[in-house]
Amino acid sequence: MTRPVDMMRQLAPQVLMASPHAAAIGMEVVSIDPAEAVLRVRFRPDLVGDPDTGVIAGGVVTALLDHTCGQSVMSALESYQPIATLDLRIDYMRPAGSGLDIFCHAHCYKVTRSVAFVRAQAYDLDREDPVATAQAAFMINANRAMSPAETVARALGHEPDGAKG
Amino acid sequence: MSDVSGTTPDLDLDARLAEILQRIPYARFLGVRAELAGDEMTAVLPFSQHLIGNPSLPAIHGGVIGAFMEMTAVAQLGLSQLSSATGLVRQPRTIDVTIEYLRSGRPRTTFARATIKREGRRIANVQVEAWQDTRAAPIAALHGHFLLGAKDEA
Numbered sequence A: 001m002t003r004p005v006d007m008m009r010q011l012a013p014q015v016l017m018a019s020p021h022a023a024a025i026g027m028e029v030v031s032i033d034p035a036e037a038v039l040r041v042r043f044r045p046d047l048v049g050d051p052d053t054g055v056i057a058g059g060v061v062t063a064l065l066d067h068t069c070g071q072s073v074m075s076a077l078e079s080y081q082p083i084a085t086l087d088l089r090i091d092y093m094r095p096a097g098s099g100l101d102i103f104c105h106a107h108c109y110k111v112t113r114s115v116a117f118v119r120a121q122a123y124d125l126d127r128e129d130p131v132a133t134a135q136a137a138f139m140i141n142a143n144r145a146m147s148p149a150e151t152v153a154r155a156l157g158h159e160p161d162g163a164k165g
Numbered sequence B: 001m002s003d004v005s006g007t008t009p010d011l012d013l014d015a016r017l018a019e020i021l022q023r024i025p026y027a028r029f030l031g032v033r034a035e036l037a038g039d040e041m042t043a044v045l046p047f048s049q050h051l052i053g054n055p056s057l058p059a060i061h062g063g064v065i066g067a068f069m070e071m072t073a074v075a076q077l078g079l080s081q082l083s084s085a086t087g088l089v090r091q092p093r094t095i096d097v098t099i100e101y102l103r104s105g106r107p108r109t110t111f112a113r114a115t116i117k118r119e120g121r122r123i124a125n126v127q128v129e130a131w132q133d134t135r136a137a138p139i140a141a142l143h144g145h146f147l148l149g150a151k152d153e154a
Helices: A004-017 A020-024 A058-074 A148-155 B010-023 B025-030 B062-082
Strands: A027-033 A036-041 A048-050 A083-092 A102-111 A115-123 A132-140 B033-037 B040-045 B052-054 B093-101 B110-119 B123-131 B140-147
Touching (some): A058 A083, A058 A132, A058 B093, B010 B025
Antiparallel strands (some): A036 A102, A102 A115
């Protein structure tokens, strides 16, 4: 049986491109491991939040944190199940460096039958010196619609295991 | 023109707000605009394909909704500063936000309104609600702390 994490490792770029917003801000997968994901957004002038400092907008960091958290939940599951963010708490430690890419590392540290819990850090140069940290909770099997990962997997002929009908 | 009465005319405020949003590249990227009715601001996020997070629902990306509500809070604080005696010193800085997702964001226009619960000298507490069809059925809520402060403050 193929776990979502194995599929995600193979299909990482396609999975991200299946989410139009992730593609629009240029998210990239750095690494996917069981219950862990590292994603990046490259610096782009149109993503700047404060024109006086040239720093990437807090909103981009929010989207990156949310998305990376979701990817870490998917990679923690034994089978494909739709997930939805219940809540997301973000602490902003400092502004990102001017003109720098933003990375995000998320760890899904607990999965129950219906809820997954995640911690994440967004950083520019050093993971120990984060720009922002997040704590999130996700609903598992939130609805019957397919996630972008599942859509791609099905399109490429991979039948998800244990999919709910 | 100098403002002798000490109050800022609404038209001017409207233009200033639009100018502030227009100056933020990321606000232009998302397509955020703001509408003013007196001192009440409604932020508007027209639907666009690049805001979609999950195409099979389809649903607007949760990060976009969070970013939109955060921007609404910052704009409301900016508005409050613009209409105060000191004017806008500097863009308020986000300290933390907690986002609750209540319903999935459908592919249509999203609105948001912010309420400043307390505006101190350095810190402001703000709550935001985002909705689509009806304000009574919000799709998400945010509460956050924002740093105001003078220019030299970190």
